[in-house]
Amino acid sequence: MTSGNERAEEVFRRMLMREVEDTGTDLPNRPDTAESTLDLLRHSLEAERGLGVSAPHVFVIMGASGDLAKKKIYPAIWWLFRDKLLPENTSIVGYARSKLEVSDIREKCDKFMKVRSEDRERYEQFWSVNQYVSGTYDDPAAFDALSEAISALETEATGNRLFYLALPPSVFGDVTCGIARHCMTTNPGWSRIIVEKPFGRDAASSAQLSAHLSSLFTESQIYRIDHYLGKEMVQNLMTLRFGNVLFEPTWNRNHLACVTITFKEPFGTKGRGGYFDQFGIIRDVMQNHLLQILCLVAMEKPCSTAASDIRDEKVKVLKCTRQLGLEDVVLGQYVGDPHGDGDARQGYLDDPTVPKDSVTPTFAAAVLRIDNERWEGVPFILRCGKALNERKAEVRLQYRDVAGDIFRGQPHRNELVIRLQPGEAVYVKMMTKRPGMTFDMEETELDLTYSARYKDLKLPDAYERLLLDVFCGAQMHFVRSDELEHAWRIFTPLLHVIDEQKPKPVPYRYGSRGPAEADELSRGLGFRYTGSYSWKGDDAHL
Numbered sequence: 001m002t003s004g005n006e007r008a009e010e011v012f013r014r015m016l017m018r019e020v021e022d023t024g025t026d027l028p029n030r031p032d033t034a035e036s037t038l039d040l041l042r043h044s045l046e047a048e049r050g051l052g053v054s055a056p057h058v059f060v061i062m063g064a065s066g067d068l069a070k071k072k073i074y075p076a077i078w079w080l081f082r083d084k085l086l087p088e089n090t091s092i093v094g095y096a097r098s099k100l101e102v103s104d105i106r107e108k109c110d111k112f113m114k115v116r117s118e119d120r121e122r123y124e125q126f127w128s129v130n131q132y133v134s135g136t137y138d139d140p141a142a143f144d145a146l147s148e149a150i151s152a153l154e155t156e157a158t159g160n161r162l163f164y165l166a167l168p169p170s171v172f173g174d175v176t177c178g179i180a181r182h183c184m185t186t187n188p189g190w191s192r193i194i195v196e197k198p199f200g201r202d203a204a205s206s207a208q209l210s211a212h213l214s215s216l217f218t219e220s221q222i223y224r225i226d227h228y229l230g231k232e233m234v235q236n237l238m239t240l241r242f243g244n245v246l247f248e249p250t251w252n253r254n255h256l257a258c259v260t261i262t263f264k265e266p267f268g269t270k271g272r273g274g275y276f277d278q279f280g281i282i283r284d285v286m287q288n289h290l291l292q293i294l295c296l297v298a299m300e301k302p303c304s305t306a307a308s309d310i311r312d313e314k315v316k317v318l319k320c321t322r323q324l325g326l327e328d329v330v331l332g333q334y335v336g337d338p339h340g341d342g343d344a345r346q347g348y349l350d351d352p353t354v355p356k357d358s359v360t361p362t363f364a365a366a367v368l369r370i371d372n373e374r375w376e377g378v379p380f381i382l383r384c385g386k387a388l389n390e391r392k393a394e395v396r397l398q399y400r401d402v403a404g405d406i407f408r409g410q411p412h413r414n415e416l417v418i419r420l421q422p423g424e425a426v427y428v429k430m431m432t433k434r435p436g437m438t439f440d441m442e443e444t445e446l447d448l449t450y451s452a453r454y455k456d457l458k459l460p461d462a463y464e465r466l467l468l469d470v471f472c473g474a475q476m477h478f479v480r481s482d483e484l485e486h487a488w489r490i491f492t493p494l495l496h497v498i499d500e501q502k503p504k505p506v507p508y509r510y511g512s513r514g515p516a517e518a519d520e521l522s523r524g525l526g527f528r529y530t531g532s533y534s535w536k537g538d539d540a541h542l
């Protein structure tokens with residue numbers, strides 16, 4: 001496990017890297033001890049920026065009384081505070097319509113904060129730097145009052161402000177205008193806006209939203225969150241690909257038969273169906289999380305790790321990706337399992353918040369085609385669904401058959417699997433000689449299971465990582481507006497056909513692997529499942 005000092009150093013390093021990215025200057029020579037490195041980094045930052053890490057920072061949560069705030073945002077900011085990863089002088093202000101006190105917010109958040117007994121004192125300190133302001137989302141006077149509350153926390157004439165919009169799309173326009181007109185900091189401080197999906201419903205509404213945001217803020221002030229980009233193994237994709245010689249030479253059409261990117265959840269909409277029904281699984285998971293993963297798997301090597309270089313490469317691969325039509329997908333909707341327990345008996349249409357005649361897909365499998373030199377002819381199969389047999393997100397690269405096979409059809413295809421969650425792992429399924437006198441072969445694996453390789457590993461939550469990036473000004477793991485534009489270009493024709501023609505999704509049983517038609521789609525695209533592989537490892541960590 002990394003020590004607090006190492007983690008603090010990492011934060012300052014990231015802040016400095018951000019400066020380097022912006023200014024093109026070199027990192028200073030680093031002295032040997034961590035402490036002096038910290039000092040060096042702190043001083044270079046403060047000298048360069050005028051307003052550095054010891055300046056006041058105010059983290060504002062718009063929609064502080066809501067679900068996302070209590071389940072994800074307050075916990076993430078608390079964990080950063082607990083581990084001393086935030087700038088020293090950071091305050092937190094919650095803003096929402098409900099007339100509440102900080103103690104009410106604390107009560108709502110308590111059960112999500114994972115407070116260990118040794119953190120009790122720190123936890124009290126955390127709430128002592130919290131404030132709550134109530135106000136409507138469309139009243140200029142309320143935004144002035146919010147700005148005054150923030151200013152009162154800024155001991156200097158200025159400070160750095162971060163606004164997290166944990167709000168429904170219906171108030172998004174008013175709130176962004178309110179912030180831009182009444183709450184921005186004065187120079188030399190900065191203001192940053194963190195926005196959550198949905199980033200529109202299709203190409204046109206997303207473009208409208210982007211135009212709205214860019215009329216109020218610069219792109220460098222906007223942080224569009226896709227929380228999958230904050231996950232350990234998603235961030236690891238670039239390291240695996242570009243930090244090794246081993247994989248990259250086979251990472252192309254000459255060696256790969258297909259790439260499958262999977263997201264599975266073992267529960268249904270759990271009463272949240274009213275919200276889900278307006279979006280469906282393609283807008284909820286595929287068009288954002290899975291497509292971002294596809295970009296990281298398929299893009300070319302960026303010129304550097306600078307955010308702009310990485311995002312340029314993602315845009316390039318999206319530009320080469322064909323638009324989808326109905327013929328490219330299998331859509332499903334779960335039905336209750338009469339033999340199941342509890343929730344499993346309830347189908348999607350049994351959720352009282354879902355219209356009885358809804359045809360919204362809760363499962364989708366789609367084949368994406370990337371028309372470039374590396375990927376022509378290699379199907380990218382994206383699969384996602386609710387109420388399936390397990391919780392799992394993974395990337396699976398299936399290699400072609402061995403050419404000129406001398407073993408008379410015995411070798412099964414190699415697969416490189418990057419399991420994103422749960423139980424982070426990278427494994428290569430491969431053939432080996434069965435140990436002993438025999439010259440037979442068997443399937444086995446090269447296995448990097450994180451829980452076995454890294455003892456007592458505690459990985460940060462995706463939101464924790466991403467919020468820290470916003471403090472540091474690092475946009476590498478956030479979505480740029482042109483990425484969105486191209487992501488929507490790929491999905492909009494399909495989504496419009498689904499919205500207008502309302503094709504009936506294939507029913508699949510709660511707790512199953514999804515519709516058999518999805519396996520047929522994969523088979524038709526060249527994916528081979530033999531069913532012969534069995535892992536001898538310990539599943540206890542999963």
Ligand SMILES: NC(=O)C1=CN([C@@H]2O[C@H](COP(=O)(O)OP(=O)(O)OC[C@H]3O[C@@H](n4cnc5c(N)ncnc54)[C@H](OP(=O)(O)O)[C@@H]3O)[C@@H](O)[C@H]2O)C=CC1
Nearest residue numbers: 262396417425427445447448449513519529531533535537
């Ligand atoms: N380090 C570790 O923790 C390791 C763990 N393991 C574990 O071993 C188990 C098996 O490994 P795995 O790589 O999944 O190999 P499998 O051969 O079992 O599955 C491979 C792929 O085949 C698909 N599949 C499963 N059943 C069918 C079917 N009937 N028709 C068509 N496709 C099918 C799966 O899709 P779908 O997901 O949709 O079912 C998956 O994409 C897993 O639980 C894995 O987590 C293996 C190696 C290392």
Ligand SMILES: O=C1O[C@H](COP(=O)(O)O)[C@@H](O)[C@H](O)[C@H]1O
Nearest residue numbers: 227228265284285289393421462
């Ligand atoms: O964005 C979303 O993601 C969650 C799954 O996130 P995870 O981090 O738990 O894997 C999903 O349940 C939700 O429907 C979707 O909106």
